[in-house]
Amino acid sequence: GFNPIGGGGGAEFKEGLPSFETGFSELPTMLAPFGYDDSYSGDFYFSGTSVFWGLQLGVTYEVNDYISVYAGGRYLMAKNTYEGHIKDLTLYTSEGEISANAAILGVADIMNATAGQLQTMVDLGIGGLTPAEAAGAGYITTEQQLGIEAGYAGLGLPAATPIETGQGAFTAAGVQYTAKAGLLVDQEVEAEENGSGFTPIFGANFSLLDKRLNIGLKYEMKAEIELENNTTKDFMLGFDNDNNLVTMFPDGAKKRSDMPAMLSVGASYQLNQKLTVHGGYHLYWDTEVDWDGKEENIDNNYYEAAFGLEYQVADNLWISAGYLYAASGVNVDYQTDMGYSLSSNTVGFGGKFKVQDNFYINLGMLYTSYDEGEKIHNDYNLATDVKETYAKDNLIFAIGADIKLF
Numbered sequence: 454g455f456n457p458i459g460g461g462g463g464a465e466f467k468e469g470l471p472s473f474e475t476g477f478s479e480l481p482t483m484l485a486p487f488g489y490d491d492s493y494s495g496d497f498y499f500s501g502t503s504v505f506w507g508l509q510l511g512v513t514y515e516v517n518d519y520i521s522v523y524a525g526g527r528y529l530m531a532k533n534t535y536e537g538h539i540k541d542l543t544l545y546t547s548e549g550e551i552s553a554n555a556a557i558l559g560v561a562d563i564m565n566a567t568a569g570q571l572q573t574m575v576d577l578g579i580g581g582l583t584p585a586e587a588a589g590a591g592y593i594t595t596e597q598q599l600g601i602e603a604g605y606a607g608l609g610l611p612a613a614t615p616i617e618t619g620q621g622a623f624t625a626a627g628v629q630y631t632a633k634a635g636l637l638v639d640q641e642v643e644a645e646e647n648g649s650g651f652t653p654i655f656g657a658n659f660s661l662l663d664k665r666l667n668i669g670l671k672y673e674m675k676a677e678i679e680l681e682n683n684t685t686k687d688f689m690l691g692f693d694n695d696n697n698l699v700t701m702f703p704d705g706a707k708k709r710s711d712m713p714a715m716l717s718v719g720a721s722y723q724l725n726q727k728l729t730v731h732g733g734y735h736l737y738w739d740t741e742v743d744w745d746g747k748e749e750n751i752d753n754n755y756y757e758a759a760f761g762l763e764y765q766v767a768d769n770l771w772i773s774a775g776y777l778y779a780a781s782g783v784n785v786d787y788q789t790d791m792g793y794s795l796s797s798n799t800v801g802f803g804g805k806f807k808v809q810d811n812f813y814i815n816l817g818m819l820y821t822s823y824d825e826g827e828k829i830h831n832d833y834n835l836a837t838d839v840k841e842t843y844a845k846d847n848l849i850f851a852i853g854a855d856i857k858l859f
């Protein structure tokens with residue numbers, strides 16, 4: 454067999470993701486003392502795909518008329534892609550609009566100029582005095598004192614801060630604002646994550662009660678998968694403690710994204726010649742995987758429970774309906790706008806039509822409704838907490854053919 458066995462499909466966010474914008478959204482408030490309005494604008498976009506392809510081979514052995522066993526394996530090929538941009542970041546003043554980069558560089562210039570003025574006072578030997586003390590001694594004017602204290606307030610410093618300490622603070626602020634300005638230029642991301650792994654698979658089938666009851670068991674072992682980034686363009690996120698640039702998808706960086714071990718149990722029972730009932734249970738050992746640290750925020754293993762009915766309408770036509778409940782075991786710390794897990798309810802409908810004794814056509818559709826989740830963020834370095842809401846749904850149509858050659 455060859456089929457997609459994992460991954461999240463694809464998604465497009467035409468207005469970007471919250472984590473792209475939250476830091477920028479604080480700039481108008483931060484720059485209000487410099488005459489900026491409380492509004493901003495920008496062009497945010499992000500899209501991504503995720504698919505784990507499986508190439509599978511196995512052997513089944515019939516023990517007797519009632520029992521068969523299976524052994525095989527699946528080679529996994531994982532690929533995630535990311536594309537996006539952050540462009541045209543703009544702030545506004547009463548005199549018009551200005552790019553965020555230019556605005557921050559302007560503030561950096563003010564900080565550097567103020568630091569230079571204070572350094573002149575330090576060179577005069579009055580660095581140990583507060584602005585009020587320097588004004589009282591006649592070294593600076595009252596107007597200069599008030600200007601320095603206003604600058605202190607903008608940096609969160611007490612008015613009684615010594616001039617020498619203030620000079621160091623303004624120098625550091627100039628460096629920080631210059632670095633921040635470098636993060637506010639137009640940016641793009643083009644990145645892939647690729648990796649592979651192998652899963653041994655074992656199974657058994659039991660055909661009982663004159664073959665009216667069928668029970669299937671399957672166990673798939675964990676596949677260890679390491680993803681490596683292939684990045685041509687990347688988003689700049691900030692700087693680490695050693696002042697090194699931090700990006701979202703560093704080229705060549707590696708991380709683990711294992712496929713969890715899983716147990717699948719399924720059963721069908723033919724109530725009469727026309728009606729068959731089906732049930733299933735699937736358990737995924739998510740708590741045992743390595744997901745680059747995200748597994749630490751998984752409290753319980755993910756599981757699914759399913760139930761379905763199949764009814765033969767005519768000699769050549771069958772219809773079916775089913776329901777599946779999926780329970781996510783993650784806690785709120787697991788959720789991010791780049792990846793989240795939600796419990797869900799799925800309903801499905803299908804039909805099978807016999808064209809010839811060796812040829813059948815299958816049609817199906819399903820709809821999945823996910824429980825809404827939310828998270829109060831306090832990790833965006835914002836002045837206030839942010840609530841994110843996670844929600845999605847799926848609608849899938851399928852068509853297939855069964856052909857028996859011999």
